[in-house]
Amino acid sequence: xxxxxxxxxxxxxxxxxxxxxxxxxxxxxxxxxxxxxxxxxxxxxxxxxxxxxxxxxxxxxxxxxxxxxxxxxxxxxxxxxxxxxx
Amino acid sequence: xxxxxxxxxxxxxxxxxxxxxxxxxxxxxxxxxxxxxxxxxxxxxxxxxxxxxxxxxxxxxxxxxxxxxxxxxxxxxxxxxxxxxxxxxxxxxxxxxxxxxxxxxxxxxxxxxxxxxxxxxxxxxxxxxxxxxxxxxxxxxxxxxxxxxxxxxxxxxxxxxxxxxxxxxxxxxxxxxxxxxxxxxxxxxxxxxxxxxxxxxxxxxxxxxxxxxxxxxxxxxxxxxxxxxxxxxxxxxxxxxxxxxxxxxxxxxxxxxxxxxxxxxxxxxxxxxxxxxxxxxxxxxxxxxxxxxxxxxxxxxxxxxxxxxxx
Numbered sequence: 001x002x003x004x005x006x007x008x009x010x011x012x013x014x015x016x017x018x019x020x021x022x023x024x025x026x027x028x029x030x031x032x033x034x035x036x037x038x039x040x041x042x043x044x045x046x047x048x049x050x051x052x053x054x055x056x057x058x059x060x061x062x063x064x065x066x067x068x069x070x071x072x073x074x075x076x077x078x079x080x081x082x083x084x085x086x
Numbered sequence: 087x088x089x090x091x092x093x094x095x096x097x098x099x100x101x102x103x104x105x106x107x108x109x110x111x112x113x114x115x116x117x118x119x120x121x122x123x124x125x126x127x128x129x130x131x132x133x134x135x136x137x138x139x140x141x142x143x144x145x146x147x148x149x150x151x152x153x154x155x156x157x158x159x160x161x162x163x164x165x166x167x168x169x170x171x172x173x174x175x176x177x178x179x180x181x182x183x184x185x186x187x188x189x190x191x192x193x194x195x196x197x198x199x200x201x202x203x204x205x206x207x208x209x210x211x212x213x214x215x216x217x218x219x220x221x222x223x224x225x226x227x228x229x230x231x232x233x234x235x236x237x238x239x240x241x242x243x244x245x246x247x248x249x250x251x252x253x254x255x256x257x258x259x260x261x262x263x264x265x266x267x268x269x270x271x272x273x274x275x276x277x278x279x280x281x282x283x284x285x286x287x288x289x290x291x292x293x294x295x296x297x298x299x300x301x302x303x304x305x306x307x308x309x310x311x312x313x314x315x316x317x318x319x320x321x322x323x324x325x326x327x328x329x330x331x332x333x334x335x336x337x338x339x340x341x342x343x344x345x346x347x348x349x350x351x352x353x354x355x356x357x358x359x360x361x362x363x364x365x366x367x368x369x370x371x372x373x374x375x376x377x378x379x380x381x382x383x384x385x386x387x388x389x390x391x392x393x394x395x396x397x
Binding site: 034042043045048061064065066067068069 | 307312313336
């Protein structure tokens with residue numbers, strides 16, 4: 001299973017491919033990705049699939065809560081290894 | 087009378103509302119006259135007074151929009167189940183003759199149409215669409231505040247007097263500007279409404295909501311609205327949204343090419359459903375006009391408080 005740091009790095013790389021106007025220096029773990037429109041709704045399905053692949057566990061859409069995709073830190077905290085229940 | 091029977095209006099309530107000016111068609115249309123019409127107009131005047139908090143400019147728009155304008159923001163793919171299209175007989179004389187020589191209408195009230203012209207218009211689904219469309223291509227050097235009222239049309243699965251209508255009246259106040267300007271607008275709108283609700287003694291609860299997308303589970307915009315709420319409804323009696331504040335980000339600015347500060351403008355709106363206000367006010371304060379709150383006075387008080395810095 002990937003570590004939280006690996007998930008963080010892979011998420012970061014993915015975000016940078018989807019948000020070409022965002023520089024690597026400008027993207028922090030706390031950058032509000034959807035609030036600042038770096039990511040759009042069209043990115044959400046792919047982001048969900050990516051997170052499921054990275055954590056090697058499904059994500060129930062019905063369980064999603066406001067703010068779950070706010071930034072990379074929140075996503076790792078919510079969906080990273082620590083968030084996986086066996 | 088405080089808080090009459092909960093739940094949908096029953097036949098007794100409908101009869102009482104009829105006594106103060108409601109005529110109801112089970113197909114979802116409400117006609118107003120007398121005290122109820124006067125209450126509706128006072129509601130609207132109060133909302134317009136609230137709109138003056140932002141010096142919002144009034145606009146008046148027609149009953150329909152070109153479908154291609156709505157489609158610039160993906161309306162028909164997001165809400166096809168609610169759209170009401172403008173259908174007209176194809177104007178060629180033989181086609182009109184074919185209509186007239188037919189039964190015109192069947193015994194269930196369905197019009198027996200002959201050939202139709204191509205459908206290119208949609209009846210207004212929400213009043214504010216006209217505003218963004220009408221300002222298409224503008225470059226804003228300051229935030230734009232507008233207000234308008236229109237009859238809106240939506241297909242629903244069922245209709246309930248003054249609660250769920252196929253055509254209803256919507257007053258909207260809109261801000262188009264930077265993200266910060268549209269967020270400030272919504273903050274001020276909620277503050278103003280909370281004051282207003284208190285002054286007219288109406289208990290409302292702000293609840294997060296999502297737009298009524300078709301097959302929401304298949305629509306990423308619905309998913310985004312769930313994880314990043316952009317719609318809050320002032321809800322009466324637990325299930326009746328009588329007003330909402332909505333943040334659109336740059337959805338309309340991008341779709342209609344409105345720019346502010348060198349990029350697609352953001353927008354947000356405050357919307358009121360007039361007929362639902364009539365339900366809430368008569369449920370809370372009863373059917374006697376003498377017991378209804380002074381709505382315009384309350385709006386004036388809100389203005390004085392907020393403009394006086396008591397926000």
